[in-house]
Amino acid sequence: MFRHTALRYAALGLLASAAVFQAFTADYFGLEILTEILILAMLVLALDMVAGFGGMVSLGHGALMGVGAYGYALLSTMGGLAPPVAMVGAVLVSGAAAWVIGAICARSHGIYFIMATLAFGQMAYSYVFEAPIFGGDDGLGGIVRPDLGAVGMDLNDSRTFVLFCLAALALVYAAAVVILQSGLGRSMTGVMHNEQRMRALGLTVWRVKADVFGLSGMIAGLSGVLAAQHILYISPGLLSWTVSGEALVVVILGGLGTLVGPLVGAAAFVVLKHEISALTTYWHLVVGVILIAVVMSRANGIFGWIEARSAQWGARRSADPLHISQTEEARSDA
């Protein structure tokens, strides 16, 4: 189950203040990068919820993000709905899609679960790629951002939009914590550790999995909506399995099952990618080597490593049992 430790609070505080500071001081390109980080952070948060706390490693979250993006675009442009209504609609649609996928895949485990989610994701990708209504390979433009003029905000200003994304991410993070600490979230973690026991206790396992997967899908969908509003243009590439794969890499890089770690991972990944791709077009090689190094180090990602170090330090100082159990839990989650 997810618990906030002092370290996690500190990391959150640090991340949030860095983001706010950046949002007010960065130049144009800095804001772009920050927006990218915030949107990716939301996607990997959704993935960590199911992968880190439910053992459901999904290669379909990129597609769910895409469903959110396309849902918003279609509902707001062709559907003629007001942007806020279209946002809610798109989030609900991706949540529903995720629930169905979660329900169908609930019986599969491990690599089979990965492949099943991959199959659904690729199905959506192929369909969108070829369907003329979605603009096919060329994608869709003409997307608008919600008008928050009523509260004195102009979302077409990139600084305001960054703050909008930041607020959304904060809300989503809080929601994820509430979900994971609720009965539902605890049941899911129980299922991950011992599915048979939970079933014996009278739990409807597939419902639990589908429900959390659906909620996670809503978050992924919201990240897609924000991505569509950010770039004001969407293309089928959003749904491709490589997006899901990258999200998974970010979760691992940050620290699976720590919720805070993936946020760190998202920031590290985006900054790293921009820095390296500015230097060389072979940035895949660098990212690949870093990924291998992180996994080989046997730490649970960047944040997992920090947690383990600080726990060691704490144990030496006071032998505080709580910290040790915390890192052990993080390890076993991995």
Add this chain to the structure above:
Amino acid sequence: MKRTILAALGLATGIAMPAAAADDIKVGLLLPFSGVYAALGNEIEAGFTLGLDHFGAETEATFSVVSQDTEVKPPVALGKAKKLILQDKVDVMAGIVSSGVLGAVRDMVHGAGVPLIVANAGNDAATGMDCSPFITRMSFSNGQVNRPMGTWMQAQGINKVYTLAPDYAAGRQMIDGFVETFTAAGGEIVGQEFTPFQKTQDFGPYLAQAKASGADAVYVFYAGGEAISFVKQYDSFGLKADLPLYGAGFLTSPLYVNAEGPAAEGVITALHYVPTIDSPANAEFVAAFVAKTGRVPSEFAVHGYDAARALVEASKTGANDRATLAAALRGVSFDGPRGQMSIDPATNNVVQPIYVYETVAGDTGLTQRVLAQLPAEADPVNGCAMPAISN
């Protein structure tokens, strides 16, 4: 009318300011240097650099170039375009290989009023429905390359054709362009198939269908890796003898034709450039490109070369900032490696001759024999209502 006034104004201010001599024009290159089209990105960049080297001295302006890798991903490309426009404050952008990327940056470029010289992406809509006074295309449009071929093939006595192309926007536009003129000339399409884009590696099933269709010839559009697989497999099934292969010239592009090998011999295709065009301008370009890269230039290289030349021509009129460059680019015309070319002010698309060529064995590998030069035709307006330059 307002357009011409603005263009004239741009011209006038340019002339009025001799200080323009010290002008540095900042150019942003938006090309894929990684991902499936990395080879194209490098080829276009090589052509562009060569073009600036060649013609740069003709203008008093100097150019500084910033390159950005689009990775062929529309969101990435859009981010890079924003960086070029807002942070690097470029005066003009050039490049763009895929139509998806062009679609993604279109509104941004149009809204910010930054001139963009398209150096590849052929999406018909970019100089049709979605045309913009800031977007000038120096490469080709999908329909433009294929339309003349429909009439030409019919005139060669080919009446029944089977078509194949990848299932995406460009594939459909290429084939539609051909079908339109071929059927108008009295030809018949006996079968049509669109194969899953970038997912089809084995064309066997489609080739068997083409064979069974009773067609006189097959007309296809494939590019890059798919073109190589297709041409090799077409030959291995022994279809070339009874069922000659025609297509859009990207199929046997000089960039890929050597990987196709003897399988490409005898394939007849149409394109806006082949390295064997017999003209002094082309001979000079080919010699310079070979000296620089050791390779014969492809149509992609000439896109970059002519994009650079168009930029130089525009700056020769005195244009030196976003608005004046945009206006001047639309009036560019010159006699280049591709022949006489100009920009159609109604759509901002390039007007250029189309060459029908056959791939034949030469002294040093495969080469291109030009069979016919089809006259330049401006694209239909396609719903383009060109707005005036408004900043």
Add this chain to the structure above:
Amino acid sequence: MAIDLGFWTLQALNALQLSMLLFLLSIGLTVIFGLMHFVNLAHGALYALGAYFAAWLAAYGGFWLAFLLAPVAVAGVGVLLYSGLIKRMRKSGPMAQVLVTFGLIFALLDLTRIFWGDLPQVLDAPAMLDGRLAFFGIEYPTYRVFIIVLGLVVLAALAFVLGRTQIGAMIRAGVDNDAMAACLGINVEKLFFVVFCVGCALAGLAGAVAAPLLSVTPEMGLQILIPTLIVIVIGGLGSLKGAIAGSLIYGVVQTFGAVLAPQLASVLIYALLAAVLVIKPTGLFPAKG
């Protein structure tokens, strides 16, 4: 359209040819999984390496040298990967191993670009396989017949080794229960090593024989990865029978899907995969254990 028996024979051969190519790839992947319980996502990248090595070697010694040496070279890469990475990851759980191989995809993709550039490489089929064979009233490219025969030969050889030899019995024991196999005195580590390298060699072989048929590009490894994964998941991970069945199903669905329902061609195989996983969550022929 003059569609007759010959047409369907031709398409059946196309399906078989695709199946055999996928079989060469999936068999290595599935046996590695069966023994070591992790999915080597870099298998596709090794296939691409096989094609690149083959194209490179063929420039010196022709197709047959490439055909023989490319799998050896890829097996050599396998040795490096195993001793450098995989072996050290043995105790870190399957997820970590999957991620290491995911990182390898990225790294190998760019390494091929650095060594061979972005332009496609060339490998031509040898002259003796260049023509067409006429049988059953149809003509079929000799090279494709060669792939089908090669696939069948490898299949027979593997069936013999796994079913009739001592090392085969050891591998089967390891797949069923590696802890018990170790107790019985089988050197499981050594077995892993051998199987991993043979799997890599088969991937390299698949790349080498696919090269004259397709174009050798840096992305070819990524393009083949998903089909290969689909094959082994449909068939059941770790099962030889599953790899055969999965390859045949994939080849047939892909080929006849393209003919009979072209609009659905790209969605069809994913729908089938989803359906299989719903009905049989561990594939059609799950390995015991």
